[in-house]
Amino acid sequence: RHGTVIAVDGPAAAGKGTLARRLAAALGLPYLDTGLLYRAVGRRVLDVGADPRDATVAEAEARALTAADLERSDLRGPMADMAASAVAAIPAVRAALLDFQRDFGRSRGAVLDGRDIGTVVFPHAQAKLFVTASVEERARRRFLELRGRGVAADPAQVEAEIRDRDAQDANRPVAPLKPAEDAMVLDTTALDAEAAFAAALELVRERV
Numbered sequence: 001r002h003g004t005v006i007a008v009d010g011p012a013a014a015g016k017g018t019l020a021r022r023l024a025a026a027l028g029l030p031y032l033d034t035g036l037l038y039r040a041v042g043r044r045v046l047d048v049g050a051d052p053r054d055a056t057v058a059e060a061e062a063r064a065l066t067a068a069d070l071e072r073s074d075l076r077g078p079m080a081d082m083a084a085s086a087v088a089a090i091p092a093v094r095a096a097l098l099d100f101q102r103d104f105g106r107s108r109g110a111v112l113d114g115r116d117i118g119t120v121v122f123p124h125a126q127a128k129l130f131v132t133a134s135v136e137e138r139a140r141r142r143f144l145e146l147r148g149r150g151v152a153a154d155p156a157q158v159e160a161e162i163r164d165r166d167a168q169d170a171n172r173p174v175a176p177l178k179p180a181e182d183a184m185v186l187d188t189t190a191l192d193a194e195a196a197f198a199a200a201l202e203l204v205r206e207r208v
């Protein structure tokens with residue numbers, strides 16, 4: 001299984017992270033949450049008081065990113081979500097993060113989750129999953145996750161934020177959110193985390 005790369009893409013709050021982490025553990029592969037990279041860049045841009053749509057600042061912050069930035073505790077939440085999506089639409093930011101993602105996967109293989117892993121980062125990945133669920137179900141899961149972390153949230157607002165972010169991610173010109181032609185689509189609307197993992201493992205095992 002040396003050098004095996006598994007791409008897990010999909011819209012916001014589809015459960016990609018949990019699934020990808022479990023797949024990695026089951027297959028003995030390293031795991032990378034690529035959304036964290038964009039989140040950390042967005043945070044750095046907010047820290048310097050700039051607009052996350054400012055391409056010059058965002059590119060500089062992407063190039064200055066450190067491992068410590070990925071450990072920050074403020075990378076989740078509505079502000080961080082939208083800042084990540086804004087910097088992710090900037091081509092120079094994506095270019096600055098590409099080598100790190102490729103190097104991570106290349107050496108020992110990996111499971112990576114994101115939006116463009118199967119389309120751009122690893123177009124020749126051995127297995128590509130596109131994990132999705134209805135927007136209502138994704139909003140419900142995100143709301144419960146926030147509540148579990150003690151964050152007060154309004155269900156309608158959570159759903160609106162997910163719709164906005166998906167629209168922004170799917171409509172950007174560079175590396176838009178979409179399934180790769182050869183991706184296996186896994187709709188988890190009616191599946192709990194356990195069933196989703198079992199289905200994903202079965203799909204992936206046919207390829208690796």
Ligand code: C5P
Pocket residue numbers: 012013034035036038039081084085086088089113114115116117165169
């Ligand atoms: O996956 P997560 O929700 O943490 O990603 C945060 C944001 O980062 C996404 O909304 C998307 O704009 C961006 N992203 C991306 N490409 C990836 C991973 C994340 O554009 N491979």
